[in-house]
Amino acid sequence: MLVHLRLTVPEDLTDDVVRLLEARSRVTNLVIQPGVCRDPRGDLVECDTARESAGELVDALRDLGLADRGGIVISRPTGTPFRRAGELEDAAPGEPDDAVIWDEVLASAESASTPTISYHVFLVLATVLAAIAVITDSSVLVVGAMVVSPDFAPVAALCTGVVFGRLGVVWRSAILLVASFVFAIAVVAVLGVIADGTHLINAADVTRPRPQTAFIWHPDHWSFIVALIAGAVGVLAMSTDKTAAMVGVFISVTTVPAAGNLALGLATWQQSEITGSASQLGINLAGLVLAGIVTLAIQRLLWQHVTHAAQLLFGRLP
Template identity: 25%
Template sequence: MRQIRTRVPRDARQAVTTALTDADIEYLVSEEASGRDAVIVEIPVPGGGVDPILELLYDAGLDEDAYTVVSEVETAGATTQAVADLEERYVAGPKGESGVSYSEIKARAEDLEPGRATYIAFAALAAIVAVAGLLLDSAIVIVGAMVIAPFAGSSLSAAVGAVIDDRGMVIDSVGSQLLGLVVAYAGAVAMSLVLRETFFVPAALAITRVQQVGTFLTPSLLAVVVALAAGAAGALALATDLPVSIAGVAVAAAIVPSAATAGIGTVWGEPLVVAGALALLFMNVVFINVSAFVALVGLGYRDSVTRSVRENLTVSARTGAYALLAVVFVVSLVGVSAVTASYVGFEGTVNREVQTTIDEPAYDGVELVGVSTSFDTGDVLGDETSVTVTLSRRSESEYPELARTLQERISAATDRPVTVQLRFLDYESASEPSG
């Protein structure tokens, strides 16, 4: 709940109070104590109603430069059904056409960002915990890293700055994101180095065989979905009264493990792991920012921006610089999207061919556990790719031609060279003898 308190000149009092009454909005009028020929009008409103009601006051004759304070209140003791009606009319979220005001959504985004020293510390600590979780193959520990990660504010501020036409906010957000990613990567490298050199983790560990590490080696369709959903959820939380910290965990899920995987790959001397994890990280960051912006636009935070652009569009060095930055971002987005689409399409084809092969009667004795892919060189668009297929089987079963069959079918379907590796999880079964 918010409270608008504004100084109204006496000659505008009748028009202002009439407009409020006609709109079924409760208000309180008190004398102005400083001796000015004015009164103070106080109006309790929901968060989403601040901007529309201020516009109503301005249309009624209140000067836009009039002394006005909008504050947050816990209760509205004197209010009745009228305020409940305002909640329905200006609901703070997607059920209505209005969200929280532009000034408030900016303040909420800024409040999410801790001080610079705190931000750096938590970015490093989140990466350290994530490295431990990845090498322990523990999803619970990785979730803990996401909880303490500070990236929600820096990731969402760019979208907020874009929709409210605050260039400084966008620039600060981009700078904070870059700083956080660098710190997280450095923290992951440091933690990985300590664990490796102190022999808490064997130096000979095949990190690509660790299940949690393998999850964050390359972009995938599910990773895109996580990033898009995280950005949209963060924007939705900002535009409502929901705690953004909930969506912040999803934002961190798209960032922290990838940065930690890149750090692990650096220490273990695996450049392909580093390249794949960084590609995934960059893709996630881009899609979080884009989806947050699109979500805010969808919630209605766009009219003032387009109007401002139309009114203030001029050709200048600054305009050219911003245009260049926009072009660079769009090109980067297109590039990331193209690579991601190529990989996702390849991954889908691989999964289909593997499933089709395993469904054949000759392989009734095996069950598909999982399929993973990784690139054998840095070029994800054309070079050879490794496909690892994990299967469960009875210990006495043998399938000597399965790897070759899969390799030939996948290569033919994707029109690119692949290497297929099979991993079998053997099991034995016993039953109670009859009789």
């Protein structure tokens, strides 16, 4: 698995950048187009490298000052059907699936900490689904609400900001997480009041026995344990680009279902539902954030050593 680097290089840095790339044995398809860049002015340099080596190479380019004075764009080819690509992958340390490009992780955190209309719409709709799941006692709808919800993105961004010391990311993520849940709960509570007033629902629908969905407002020690595991899985999947594993994170924690139940509790003013749901929501978010920070910190410090040890264990070192 290769990644493509597109570099906008000021003319006085071109020789240093080219020497750096030529000295790397895991770089191929090096292309230099002098003077074609206009903003910023300079030369265009492109190359491909093994994903496992991309992070180290970007760090070296940053040390040359390219990140401040030029441009570094990382992209992923959809296919690399040529012999040299296979040779680079075989020569690179570790496995492509284990490689972490921290610049991509940071870029993802910056994006996830920025409030957007679509984020709020998805969270509101997920909370509406969760509220309907409460009324109908439907575990299927609970799962649907969990999958629809985008709330793990700012959680992961917050964890990344803490580990990398990006206080701006931490602050924006925390505000987005809190404000978006408050907004979604408020919207669904208003809808609940309207539904109650029109006799579409009543307090009994919220307080009656609900064997399929009662767990979302009855927090216990397992709620925190599951949140810890889900937080660790989530940030690991994010950093290694295992998007399929993220679905498991979404349907493991009951943040949005608790928010939906809390909204209905507020709409019908059932204090036990309000207290239980708020506790469940807080426990889940705390577990996600704590596990995410610890996992990312360990990964940042030890991941390279772990992947090297795995290569020794599996006998894949050249």
